[in-house]
Amino acid sequence: MTTIISLTILGVLTLFLGIMKKQSWLLPVILLGLVVSMVLTLRDWNTFSSYYNGMIIVDNVSVAFSMALIFSAFLIFSLAAHYYRGVLRPLDDIYGVMIFALLGAVMMTSYGNLIMLFLGIETLSIALYVLAGSHKEAVTSNEATLKYFLLGSFLSGFLLFGIALIYGSSGSFDLGRISAFVTSCAGIYPPMFLAGLFLLIIGLAFKIAVVPFHFWAPDVYEGTPTLLTAFMATVVKTAAIIAMYRFFTHTFHGIHGVWDTTIWVMAALTILLGNLTGLYQPNLKRMLAYSSISHSGYMLLAVVAFSAMSDNALLLYTLSYSIATILAFAILILIREAHGNDYFSSLNGLAKTNPSIAFCLTIAMLSLAGIPPLAGFMAKYYLFTTALEQGLLWLVIVAIAGSAISVAYYFKPIMAMYLKESNGIKLMVETPYKVSIFFMALLVVLIGILPFLVIGLL
């Protein structure tokens, strides 16, 4: 609860600083505010309380994932000074909207009521529609925001319809009551309720970018300003997956026989399609978009394989995925600045001109591909083990095949950086930005070597 309050205050404060014309205060205040917010969140550890008649539930899962979200946002904000350094117009609106999006994301981790879930999703989504178009002068940015808005509002309708149908059959928005209703049905569920359930799945699947509701992702990711793409690919995805995870593993777990085949098929399709299409992308940003789609598929494994271990596995997975992805986007930003594009040829010979940056990107790519001893490997290891324990052998085989395919495209930038001749352009990096990059690379290695730092938490 304190998380939501503190983030709201931070968002308002950001806008207030804009009115006061204190542009240079913005980032320090935001970074400090995020740290404060993390500290306040941590104080809720092991409290297990609910607020406003069960509208918001704070337990260790919500605290852990809120922390992961705020930490990801913190990493992204640490890159913002560099990213927006040439921009003269006030940035308080963009930063403010980002914080409100983060607020929506945090709400999605700790909702106890479908209304809260919808509020969270809409707070997040509306903020994102704005952010996607925040580079007003760029046509691609306009295209991205329009596509995202059209498709997003369309699918939000389905989500809301699903919530309405569930309310219609169970008579409540409260997760506890819905859960009780599920039990009382004793195996025979009214079609209206089932329709509501699947519409809810569809609505959330869109946010996570799961096949066949993923189409927006590559186009929107490509058009959106890169820093905000990183935000979408990590914060938004983590929030949506944890919302789905909480809902289906807690409220609807009693009827998992009804929905798990659907999620199973969607996960398999997402892994295969995301990785296969990723093979043919000409540039790094679009490749990362497909990478993020395929990772949605892996994360769905945790939803199907709900067990005592899956909380931990999902937390480790989202965390290692987020850090590696932000790291990749951070370097992508540098490349786009230096070359004006991010075709793989722009990466040629980076190992010669900027060996440390090239090395960090290599770490990010290897972690995303799941190569030991990096975080991505451990995350995949725990997630797949959990799934195997739940008897999901075939899904794990699909996931491993997908990982094998993904290696082919994750190695493209590495090969370009290390094997091709350099085109002589050296990336210009300031020290704070470099520190952020090194910090993330270090985290990826560290989590890979010491996964029990995360894995034993929940």
Place this chain on the structure above:
Amino acid sequence: MVNTVLFLIPLLPLLGFLILGLGYRTIPSKWTSFIGPGTIFLSFILSLLVFFNFHHFAISPFRHLSPWIHVGSLDIPFAFLIDPLSALMLLVVTGVGFIIHVYSVGYMKDDPGFNRFFAYMNLFVFSMLLLVLGANYPIMFIGWEGVGLCSYLLIGFWFKNHEYNNAAKKAFIMNRIGDLGFLLGMFLIFTTFNSLSFNQVFSQAKSMTMGDPTIMAITLLLFIGAVGKSAQIPLYTWLPDAMAGPTPVSALIHAATMVTAGVYMIARSNILYVLAPATMTIIGITGLATALFAASIAIFQNDIKKVLAYSTISQLGYMFVGLSVGAFTGAMFHLATHAFFKALLFLGAGSVIHALGGEQDIRNMGGLRKKLPKTYWTFLIATLAIAGIPPLSGFFSKDEILLHLFGHSPVMWNIAVAGAMMTAFYMFRLLYLTFFRNFRGTEDKLHHIHESPPVMAIPLIMLALLAAFGGLLNIPGLFGGGDWLSGFLSPVFADAAAVTALPATISHATEYLLMGVTLAGCLIMIWLAYHRYVKKEMGLLPDDASHSFPVKLIRKKYYIDELYDLIISKPILLISRFFHDVVELRFIDRMVNGVGNMVVWTGSTLRYIQTGNVGFYMFIMILGIILILFLNILI
């Protein structure tokens, strides 16, 4: 403290290897001359320390140093075993190793790979010490593989010569065949005894019945390993080729230490072997056949090092024969004395080669007695020792084996004596052709002949002393000696001795008679060699001279290399070509590439779904929604 000393013995050469190996470009060769032999010398001092304070170790010979592999019921600690057998081997390896290292400083002085050479040599000594000290089969196996690797590296030390590389590969591959046997033997030991530690395996084996088929299989498999490492029939052909390496390598690895690892391993596993009489018979036949076979080839070889190589194979055969009749002490005794005199022979040969600027053909030598007096005298001592002339070391060790053999089977004794006579003949042929008569090389070479510098001559003298007096280790009761080595090693072989039936006691009179016969035979052979090669000045026929069929057969080394090429290499190459051309390229490659191409094709096709058209996206999404609702609710 005790463990530290033990730990340091192999660690010092490893340290030397690391220093020289990592800094082989930068370390000046002056330092290398100290680091290389120095680490071995320190190990030798520590080995002496262990040896003279042996009573400390006798209480608990198993020294647990650290846990190593612990998986399920498999528990292999990193442990050393320090008992009389390994203590003896420690002294031989570090002692002879040190002398040869010192010699190498002179021999390799001008070689550009000086540092690399000593790095490999130190690594070799480290591996050999690990092999000797290991308290379980896996640690022994690490050493076993390590010495094989070093042997490979050092045979191909002059890697610019393609033939040397081939020789190195041959040695490695032949050894791999044996190693497979060793590995399978280890697996079988583990499944049988559920342990690989010597103490557990041997104490369990004690209670098994004589002739147990599992034990027989284990011992046979381990013996295959020994056959590879110790160059016995049928895996001996790598050793003559291994002479491609620098001569100190031949002395240390291919005469004194590594090739005797098989003997050591069988002596170590003595209890297993005495329980498998069938295996013992096979070892006896193999050893005897090898001893005789290699000796016959040695008679017709003209390369000074090749003669010594075949001689080594032959002498190893004697050791195995000794093992096969339960004369474990005799075999180990011969191992030690052989290390002395064979190392000396090789170093002497090295000295000759060094003096003649690389000449190895004895037909181009001769008359070196006066030119190289130190080399000649030390070489003579070694030759007398290997020929079994009393009171030099070889006489006692060979005699002990022969004596046991007679007690076991007089027929085998007869064959072995024939081999000993051949040994005397070919060794004196070598000596006469090299050092007697007149110099047969070019004038130019004659002027360049020079005695080796002290750094090479002193090791020769040290080894000559060992070769001369090494027999003192185990003077039999017959000559009023105390059989010291037998007494020292007896705890190691106590279990085996308890199981085996006592050999028939041989009276002193018979013993004298046997000795006399052997000695007389050898002396006749020496005289014969003198008659042929000094008096009649024979033995200088060129390679292409025509010979009677049996001689030609032996000169061509019985065509064994050609035979192996025909029945093993060629068919394997043929099968490999089939697998590569047909199975690999036509089926597997196409399958693998097909999967890859399919994936790429799918990816390239699927990307067209992403049209960028929002209407199309919505269409697909609606399709998805309908499908989900239809499949889940209506059906």
